[in-house]
Amino acid sequence: MPTINKAHIKRNSEDKSFKTTSNEHASSSTNNEILNEVIKHQYALKSFARTIENYEDLIELDTKQYNLDSLFAMDIGGSLCKIIFFECKSENFENTELKELFKSLKNNIFSTEDYGFSGIRDRYKSIKTKTGCIHFILFETQRVKNAVELLFQNDIIKNIKQISCTGGGSYKFEEYFREHYNIEIKKYDEFKSLLTGLNALLKYSPNESYHYNIDKTINDFDKPIPDVYDNSKSIFPYLLVNVGSGVSVLHVKDENNFERVSGSGIGGATFSGLVNALTNINSFDEALQASRKGNSANVNMLVGDIYGGEYQSFNLPANMVASFFGKFSKNDSLDKASDADICNALLVMITNNVGQVAYLNAMRYNLTKIYFSGNFLRSNVVAMKALANAIHFWSHGEIQAHFLKHEGYFGALGTFFLNNLSQYNNI
């Protein structure tokens, strides 16, 4: 998926208003617009509670046994490597040497939100617990080696014997970790982890999920609205659509019971890949920004292009897309489209398709609730709103799309829980 562009993270750090922050992207007013939106989105999410309530149920770390290994969990996907760091209280360490190392580790991690070429720490996603704080860090998978060396410098690495890990990378990099760092990878199943993380946050963390009001007549219709749960009702069953590099669709029947019912190869990495192949834009976030400005009518063949108007008998409006990129099949249109138009078309194409696959699967299993997770939706307000609209449109309002504050981190978080919590160890 996305290459990680840090523009809005940087500018928004230290809670400064973006207006007062100097940044190379700030020069463009349209950029401001999109940044504005993303920041608005982040602020909105920030206003959601960020603690785990009743966390005693959840976190049972035995402080006596603390070692550096258990503070980490990783989810190495096709494009992004998601890392969990649990910041416990340093007095928990009885061993002085370990305490020193922990301090040095904290120093490495908290001295910046921006690691090397691709790494970032999602500050606003961190979750406080009674015994500490869970932090969320993101690297590009191809730079996972840098990540290890940046985070674990100063001899820390020598004291890490084992890291719990999920995702395809837990297989792919197993040998590498063993050979280079003498670290064993303790593997957890990808979907089991994903659901453990998600279910835990849905259960214990208020406002983890939210939706959009798709009624455009309401003010602030594009503001995320936290979901309100009726505690007497089960959150199950639901459909989980994880949009990372590719797409997985899981039918979640209850806490311990799920099935991967579908998937798609048209996902986040397809977006990034095609953006790179078709335009001069090199990063995910730039592409998202550009997509805001683009007009995909220069790219897509619309119902109106074919019919000269709407297709009445099947109620297809003239401005509906008949064929994404269909206009380029005519050679003379090649010059008319800008990079922005192309980004817009790609984003809508992929989002629409994910929405359709999600909707069809929800129908198939009679589900009225769809959660979307995965890093394709990270800071991707355009895509989320498009998904919300698409699901609402196809289901005539019967099915609601829900989004998650910790978009792509559930796998890593679940692995962390599975590795540390006795509650899960018996499962």
Next chain:
Amino acid sequence: MSSRFTFNATDAHIIELSKYRQIAFPKNYRKPVQIGIDIGGSLAKVVWYSQNTNSYAATGGRLNFTKFETENIDKCIEFLKEIIKKDNETINLPHRVLKATGGGAHKFNKLLNEELNVIVETEDEMECLITGLNFLVHKIPYEVFTYSESEAEPMVFEEKVIDEEELYPYILVNIGSGVSIIKVTEDGKLERIGGSSLGGGTLWGLLSLLTSAQTFDEMLELSKKGKNENVDMLVGDIYGEDYSKIGLKSSTIASSCGKIFKKKPEERKEFKEEDISRSLLYMISNNLSQIAYLMAQLHQVKRIYFGGCFIRGHPVIMNSLSFGIRFWSKGTIKALFLRHEGYLGALGAFLKHHGNIQEQELLGFSENFTKAERINTTAINAVGLIDIVPKLTYFPLILSDEYHPDTFDLSDPELQKYWIDTFDKNLHKMVDMALSWLHTHFLTNTDNSKSFEDIYRKHLQVLRREPNAYGPLSVRSLLILREQCLHEMGFGDIFEHVKQEEKRTALETLPNLLKKIDALPENEKLSVLIDNVLAGNMFDWGANEVHNMLQKGELNFDSAKIKVKKSEKYFNLNEFRESLELNQYHKAVIFVDNSGADIVLGIIPFARYLLSHNIDVILAANSLPCVNDVTYNDLISIIEQVTSFDKPINDAYNIYGKLMVYETGSGSPCLDLRNVSCDLAEACENVDLVIIEGMGRAMHTNFHAKFICDSLKLAVFKNASVAKTLGGNMYDGICLFEKGEKIIGIAKSKRSNTFNEILEAGRFSFSC
């Protein structure tokens, strides 16, 4: 008495023939050119009816197919103008109607109306697609096929025309620029249950941007050579191995084009065109198969047809759609493809012309591949023209629905090669005959014979590469194609001269032969008669070995009798004799083979013998000429001559009507009992003995055919390969008698039209 199936071509000149045609089809009787057009986002597809100008084809009219790029709609309009102009020369039609569908039917409505001076009637797109599909599924043999490269033979055709109960409900995934998914239920009700905007136009558009290919076909050609794993992120790229727990192989695509962004920015544009073409092709077709499957699940549908101009007979596209459907349905559903995939809408629009829907029930349709169009060079299937013929129907005495005419399965590449080589090697003999036919008709246009040779050889070349391009390859299909090519090039009965000559000598011999037979003791007659039939059957100009002997004058009836030996394996004449002596039979049908000695000295005396046993005899002969097979018209003339000197034949034919001659409706040396003329089928309903004669009818086809009544197959091995495969020697004669299996008849529904209905149909038929 003239055949309803053909124009009386005997002794006629081409120009005279066309005059004859005009007499048979007066102006006010003939159907004007009708056009159906489907203008999509990228392509405009045209189906039009044309009057057949060729006197020797089995048809009065034909459906033609062509397509244009929508961008060049002017070219399309020019083309239609020409058709209409030509038709206006012979028929005056003040209010010509053009049926149009697809988005362009709305967009270009005014343009079409003004430029062509026609009334443009717009028909609903989805309805047209379904009308076209239903027509093809019901009327065109081997239209529907499955395609899977994991099978030894990837392309498998649906054998029989499908029953209504099996057909519905189905969904059609029509992939054009965009995609529509239509569900059709029993009562013909259709619903657009969904669609996708990731369609053919998307692939075309993206590849226009990413490759140097100029046309969609070039892009598809590129994809054939590409490796998607250089561009796509595979499960193996993420896991380093299979993710077997959820059943994902390491080669499964995790993310289409997912590898591109991982490259350094300066390397990102450096993927190979072939690789990106294959990747995007997979992306689109995988996605469509998934959406199609989900829709089918949701609507509890088991049949999924894929149509539209995107597929283009392209093996990679079809394989990946098939794979997707198989994968998601865990093998319970197969993707179905159509050879006329792109023309569903245009065909539907054509059928919407007044009366066509009703007429289609009363007519027969036969695909003609002489001008077969492969949509591009990568296509593995071809689109034939559809000739409109008199309605053909199931022969009523076939034992079961599982009847399959062809004896040999030519899926074995060696066998394919053998037969294609054989036809290729002997093509010059046909060309020689065609040339001499031209001379006897005082025509000097030798270009025709040259182009016949070229066109047939070109087809053979196509079939070498794609054996199933025109439906399943068989000796029968190769023979039919050769006849179609001859007729298409304007050749008629090219063995006319040979047949006349052989008929003359045979008829001279017949009175004597009959005398000799009559003088034989009763118990010896049958054996001699059968020997004569087999000897007569040697006179086969279609069999290469025999052709050489005949040409050199090395064969006469007596030497043939010596040459033909009784087959050890297939000769049970005594069983037939026993049944015959029990007076079990009341009516027999004989499917006859060659002209000359075969019919005159072999079949007629045999038929005369059956008549003497008080058995009515139907002689079934081809409607149209092929090689030296006796045609219906030939046979009528022969019988009439025999009646002049033989009383039993005269009485049976002219007085008591116990000897009857019917035409089969066919112009092939083989016999497909699923398609015989309705008259013959009607007449054969109470037949209790079926006799099939000749290598084409009783060996290449029908050797394994089972009937509900007793049957007798008479033929001579005149091909070494056939002899070897079936267990015989060259020039072994077979006399294979089989008792009928009176268990269940064929489904009556197969023969929906009675004779009267067919006659009725003649009044407003397409002009057959």
